[in-house]
Amino acid sequence: MEIEKDSELILLTEMKVKGKGIIKEINGGISVQKKLESLGLRIGKKITKVSSQIFKGPVVLEIDGNQLALGYGLAEKIKIQLL
Amino acid sequence: MKKVLLIGNPNVGKSVVFSRLTGVHVISSNYPGTTVEFTEGSIKLDKKKAKLIDVPGTYTLDPTCKAEEIAVKMIDEGDLIVNVVDANNLERNLLITQQLIETGKPMVVAINLWDEAKQKGIKIDIKKLEKELGVPVVATVATTGEGIKKLVNRIKEAKPKKNVIKSSTSDKWKKIGELVCKVQTVTHRHKTALEKFKDLTVKSWFGIPFALIILVTIFILIRFIGEGLIGYVFEPLFNWLWTPLMMYLSGLFGSGGFIHDILIGELIDGEIDYVQSLGLLTTGLFVPIAMVLPYVFAFYLILSVLEDIGYLPRFAVLVDTFMHKIGLHGLSIVPMILGFGCNVPGVLSARILESKREKFIAMTLMCITIPCMAQIAMIVGLVGSAGELGLIIVFGTLFLVWIILGGIMNKFIKGESPEIYTEIPPYRLPNLKSLLKKLWMRIKKFIGEAVPYVLLGVLIVNVLYALGIIDFVGKITAPVIKGLLGLPEAAVGAIIVGFLRKDVAIGMLLPLGLSFTQLIVASVVLAMYFPCVATFAVLVKELGFKDMLKSGTIMLGVTILVGTILNYGLSMVFST
Numbered sequence: 001m002e003i004e005k006d007s008e009l010i011l012l013t014e015m016k017v018k019g020k021g022i023i024k025e026i027n028g029g030i031s032v033q034k035k036l037e038s039l040g041l042r043i044g045k046k047i048t049k050v051s052s053q054i055f056k057g058p059v060v061l062e063i064d065g066n067q068l069a070l071g072y073g074l075a076e077k078i079k080i081q082l083l
Numbered sequence: 084m085k086k087v088l089l090i091g092n093p094n095v096g097k098s099v100v101f102s103r104l105t106g107v108h109v110i111s112s113n114y115p116g117t118t119v120e121f122t123e124g125s126i127k128l129d130k131k132k133a134k135l136i137d138v139p140g141t142y143t144l145d146p147t148c149k150a151e152e153i154a155v156k157m158i159d160e161g162d163l164i165v166n167v168v169d170a171n172n173l174e175r176n177l178l179i180t181q182q183l184i185e186t187g188k189p190m191v192v193a194i195n196l197w198d199e200a201k202q203k204g205i206k207i208d209i210k211k212l213e214k215e216l217g218v219p220v221v222a223t224v225a226t227t228g229e230g231i232k233k234l235v236n237r238i239k240e241a242k243p244k245k246n247v248i249k250s251s252t253s254d255k256w257k258k259i260g261e262l263v264c265k266v267q268t269v270t271h272r273h274k275t276a277l278e279k280f281k282d283l284t285v286k287s288w289f290g291i292p293f294a295l296i297i298l299v300t301i302f303i304l305i306r307f308i309g310e311g312l313i314g315y316v317f318e319p320l321f322n323w324l325w326t327p328l329m330m331y332l333s334g335l336f337g338s339g340g341f342i343h344d345i346l347i348g349e350l351i352d353g354e355i356d357y358v359q360s361l362g363l364l365t366t367g368l369f370v371p372i373a374m375v376l377p378y379v380f381a382f383y384l385i386l387s388v389l390e391d392i393g394y395l396p397r398f399a400v401l402v403d404t405f406m407h408k409i410g411l412h413g414l415s416i417v418p419m420i421l422g423f424g425c426n427v428p429g430v431l432s433a434r435i436l437e438s439k440r441e442k443f444i445a446m447t448l449m450c451i452t453i454p455c456m457a458q459i460a461m462i463v464g465l466v467g468s469a470g471e472l473g474l475i476i477v478f479g480t481l482f483l484v485w486i487i488l489g490g491i492m493n494k495f496i497k498g499e500s501p502e503i504y505t506e507i508p509p510y511r512l513p514n515l516k517s518l519l520k521k522l523w524m525r526i527k528k529f530i531g532e533a534v535p536y537v538l539l540g541v542l543i544v545n546v547l548y549a550l551g552i553i554d555f556v557g558k559i560t561a562p563v564i565k566g567l568l569g570l571p572e573a574a575v576g577a578i579i580v581g582f583l584r585k586d587v588a589i590g591m592l593l594p595l596g597l598s599f600t601q602l603i604v605a606s607v608v609l610a611m612y613f614p615c616v617a618t619f620a621v622l623v624k625e626l627g628f629k630d631m632l633k634s635g636t637i638m639l640g641v642t643i644l645v646g647t648i649l650n651y652g653l654s655m656v657f658s659t
Contacts, residue, residue: 017286031147035504038142040175042256051286057404058413058503060285065203065269066172067509069285069400071412071502 012059012070012078015049022046025079032077039068041078085133086160087126087238090183091167092176093140094508096195098122099225099517100167101137104235108520112390113511114417115140116435119150121157128163129239136161142175144182145252148437158183163241164190165234170200170207170222171509173267177259178252180216185249189241190218193234197222199509204270212266217244226514281510284394290401297394305381309460312377321357321373329355329365345545359594366590367541370461371533375586376526378460382424383525391513391521395420396505403503409489410444410496411436412503418445422453424525426618429453430625439630440498444489446622447634451641452485454585454610457533461589462606469599476653477606484611484645488637532617533584540580540587547576567643568604569650571595581609582616600653604646612642 009024023045026033036042040063050060050067059075061068070078089097093115102108105124111117122137138154146152158164166183168176173194183190194207213220219237223230250258274282283289329347336343338350347355348362355362357369389395395417403413415436422429426449433445454462466473493500547553556579557564557572564570564578573595581588592605613635614622623631 034143034145035147037252038145038147038178039504039506040172050282051290053400053404054287055404057287058400060400060507064172064174065205066175067281067285067507069396069403069413069503069505069507071403071504074502074504 009079009081012047012049012061012075012080013052013056013072015080015082017049017051020046020048020083021080022083023078024081026077027079028074028077032074036070036074036078040064040066041068046083047080085128085131085162087128087133087135087163087165088157088161089135089137089165089167090154090158090179091140092142092169092172092179094506095140095167095169095172095176096225097140097167098137100165100193100195100223100231100234101135102517103225103228103231105135108517108524109137110521110524111517112387112395112521113393113508114390114395115506115508116414116417116432117390119431119434126235133163141179143179150434150437158186158188161188163238164188165238166190166192168192168194170194170196171203171205173205173207174259174263177262178255181250181255181259184216184218184244185247187244187247189243191234191238191241192216192218192220193223193225193230194220195223195225197230198224198227199511204272206268206270208266212262215262215265226517277510281397284397285400285507287401290397294398294401297398301385301389304385305378306463308381308384309378309463312380313373313464317373317377321369325368326355332364345542358590361541361544361591363538363541366587367538368534370586370590371457371530371537374464374590375457375460375533376529378463379424379456379529380522380526382456383522386420386424387518387521387525388513391511391518393508393510396507399503399505400507407500408493409448409486410493410500411441411489412500414503414505415441415445419449419453422449423456423459425455425457425529426450426453426614427621430618430621433625437501438498440496441500443626443630443634444492444496446626447492447637448485448489450614450618450622450634451488451611451638452481454481455615457529457584457586458589458610461586462610465589465593466602466606469602473599473603476603476649477610480603480607480645480649481610484641488641492637533586536584536617537587540584543583544576544580544587544591547579553579563643567647567650568608569654570597570601570605570608574605577605577609578612582613582619585609585615598657600650600657603653604650607649608642608646611638611645613638 023043026036045063048062050062052059056072058069058071089101091097098109098111098118104126107124109122118137118139124135125132126135138157141151141154144155146155164183166180209220209222219240221230221234221237223234333347346362346364348360348365351359355365357365360366399413399416402416406413418429418432421432429449430446433442436442466477553576557575560575561572564575577588577591588609
């Protein structure tokens, strides 16, 4: 059951541009989690991906009508359930 | 005296509120991290003077980086808090509001950017919010001054809170979630054309070509405005008004002698040559005002527009991948860009970078490869007169060194480069009045700092020549200056003065009668070898003595290496 649920989640970096989803998991150490949380990125929040860059550049996403840019390495730590 | 602190998330307009409350204008822009220093001003509270402090933006009191740590420490010293909140981003902004309330200090909340939120279809019930939070809440539009009077009045109502219950961060988020549901209503509407364009500029396929067009346009504009002001305004002004006066003065002193040479300088073919004469009243005024100021003006005009529109964070996103190759992330392009105006604010702005390693790389790279506008103006004037090719070689070399040295430092300095994480503010139409004010502040600062230093530089040149010190140092350093760099011994004078003012130093190359190759080598060497004294002072403060020593060693080493390569390379190409 756990595995099946997990397979529905994709990384923020794998998401298509203009795709919408809900943050389900945030990985990484406590400092990463704190950093993301301070920007308003928390489990359960709805996001829209705005753009991604070539060569593993930052991901731009929209949350509560505001845009954030996250480096690729940070964006990889966020797992999304697509809507 | 009571201390009032302005606290809130980055880019919510704290500095604009500060300017409104104190009447003292401070630099504000549309990107997170504009304020890196604590700015102080005074306000009147109940007819008593109080100190108002603009604290650099922070998302949380549970610090995630050094800059936030410093901000948090400040709070203990404050007597009253004005928490500035972005109305467009209520939920995220309320975290720090909750944390501030838990400090028990008297506090007022200003819900800023109220107009923008209204346009976006966001409605916030201020009265309800006030009741829920238990502190006075005021809606403000700091750029126009709306609500500021009310804010001042309500500051008086702020009372210290007793028996505050501390809650965990997750509890706070839960509370905030409920609160936002109660007080905020959002009417959904379609994206405007500007918002669609906003999304486009962070997409690689559109954003990168667009950024290149912007960069080229900036170069052309700066050159056009700078040259135009020099050719049509400042040079004619000096020639028509100042020259006759100076020639008259020169006659009074008998066209020569010690005082004459200090004030007017040496006459060249019986005339004043504003670059070569090296008098306090001639070169000392002409260089900063007629040669450098026009470029400084042009640069800051364009920079201010870009800052206020909100383009810089988008540019940071686009260059992020590349910046990782030199051990930095995208946001570090911001200090680099500011460095083109003057390295001092550039170095200070590098505080937005998190790790010591990033700061070291960014500051070292900036000091070596980013000439300030004063220097650029002089190089353009001097090298440019020998053809565009010279300029391409000078700036091309600096750009290459930026990439290669950055790559090398990234390889050999231990540690990782952290990832970018930043808000991307909406595009905003610059407010003309505050834009002009910002421009004026920067120009005033330039004039106030440049003119005295240039005068001092010119004076020191005269003294050093008179005492024979330049000849002496020239002989000692000849193996490097002459042997490796292929420059005449007298060029050492420019290198000594370059520590004080780089623009004067480049001007000093003119009377040396340098060849094309020598001119290029000397310009590159002067740009790279060491920062000017003003930059050096902030660099020592930011890096500490030990890292400054390391950074300085890299600067000198790289300069000699690059200068030597350029000298031998160019001599081979241009000698035939």
